[in-house]
Amino acid sequence: MKVIVCVKQVPDTSGKVAVNDDGTLNRASMETITNPDDMNAVEAALKLKDETGCKVIVVTMGPPPAEGMLRELLAMGADEAYLISGREFGGSDTYATSQIVAAGVNKIGVEKDDIVMCGRQAIDGDTAQVGPQIAEKLHLPQVTYAADIHKEGENITVKRMLEDGYMTIKVKTPCLLTCIKELNQPRYMSVGGIFEAYDKPVTVLDYEALKNDPLIDASTIGLKGSPTNILVSFTPPQKGAGMMLEGADMGTCEKLAGILAGKHII
Numbered sequence: 001m002k003v004i005v006c007v008k009q010v011p012d013t014s015g016k017v018a019v020n021d022d023g024t025l026n027r028a029s030m031e032t033i034t035n036p037d038d039m040n041a042v043e044a045a046l047k048l049k050d051e052t053g054c055k056v057i058v059v060t061m062g063p064p065p066a067e068g069m070l071r072e073l074l075a076m077g078a079d080e081a082y083l084i085s086g087r088e089f090g091g092s093d094t095y096a097t098s099q100i101v102a103a104g105v106n107k108i109g110v111e112k113d114d115i116v117m118c119g120r121q122a123i124d125g126d127t128a129q130v131g132p133q134i135a136e137k138l139h140l141p142q143v144t145y146a147a148d149i150h151k152e153g154e155n156i157t158v159k160r161m162l163e164d165g166y167m168t169i170k171v172k173t174p175c176l177l178t179c180i181k182e183l184n185q186p187r188y189m190s191v192g193g194i195f196e197a198y199d200k201p202v203t204v205l206d207y208e209a210l211k212n213d214p215l216i217d218a219s220t221i222g223l224k225g226s227p228t229n230i231l232v233s234f235t236p237p238q239k240g241a242g243m244m245l246e247g248a249d250m251g252t253c254e255k256l257a258g259i260l261a262g263k264h265i266i
């Protein structure tokens with residue numbers, strides 16, 4: 001059994017977000033991190049490894065420096081890493097990204113007992129489309145918004161978080177799960193793990209390595225294969241500081257009513 005975790009390197013948006021004049025993200029000037037939901041997926045995979053001894057493989061599509069992120073995940077305890085990288089893949093939207101990542105997962109190979117995991121959503125693109133699209137392309141059953149995962153034989157029981165409650169779903173392997181932050185608290189890298197990370201393999205999959213996969217075609221990858229066009233992007237205006245009214249007396253209520261009426265809200 002193995003767990004293949006799809007991870008994305010994203011700009012750290014908790015600091016200053018740098019935006020180019022044309023409204024696109026200035027990725028080069030920003031620190032990068034592993035997408036937070038993907039860290040939860042990696043932790044879930046490592047917990048399964050602790051329980052069952054399974055193998056954990058991390059895979060990303062990104063530029064060559066994304067290898068640094070993969071080494072950190074190897075230092076957390078992942079066993080192998082794959083970096084899908086090539087100029088042909090640049091400019092891919094979510095449709096093309098999922099074609100390419102699915103082809104990478106195909107190359108690694110999905111067997112009967114295996115699980116593919118993704119984060120629910122990336123903090124830069126924010127679409128939550130890539131995980132479900134990979135599942136569709138690999139013809140795998142999928143359970144999204146996983147907040148708890150248990151493996152019993154070939155069944156996986158997943159607690160799925162909804163807006164107003166939970167849904168428990170039983171799914172057979174092989175399957176794809178998308179993970180959310182409520183699932184767990186990701187572990188830190190260990191000192192021993194950091195040393196070992198440099199002895200573990202990071203395999204680069206370029207266009208040559210993937211071109212024979214039926215999902216890879218010049219018309220379905222990169223900018224040319226991306227049906228999405230960004231018409232305009234902009235930074236939303238900053239919200240004002242807001243106003244606090246203190247007190248539960250009639251005077252405060254009348255003041256609040258006066259402010260709302262003044263803004264034509266009531």
Ligand SMILES: Cc1cc2nc3c(=O)[nH]c(=O)nc-3n(C[C@H](O)[C@H](O)[C@H](O)COP(=O)(O)OP(=O)(O)OC[C@H]3O[C@@H](n4cnc5c(N)ncnc54)[C@H](O)[C@@H]3O)c2cc1C
Nearest residue numbers: 006061091093094097118119121122125126127128129130
């Ligand atoms: C026309 C167009 C051109 C673009 N060009 C570029 C570009 O050149 N470079 C660029 O970085 N972005 C580019 N983007 C953005 C890029 O399409 C998205 O960031 C990417 O497809 C992932 O979508 P998302 O961020 O919404 O991920 P989500 O769908 O929100 O991610 C969900 C999960 O899918 C998995 N996942 C997502 N992306 C990857 C990945 N790359 N590798 C492995 N797993 C992944 C992760 O597990 C993640 O948690 C472009 C977008 C458009 C529309």
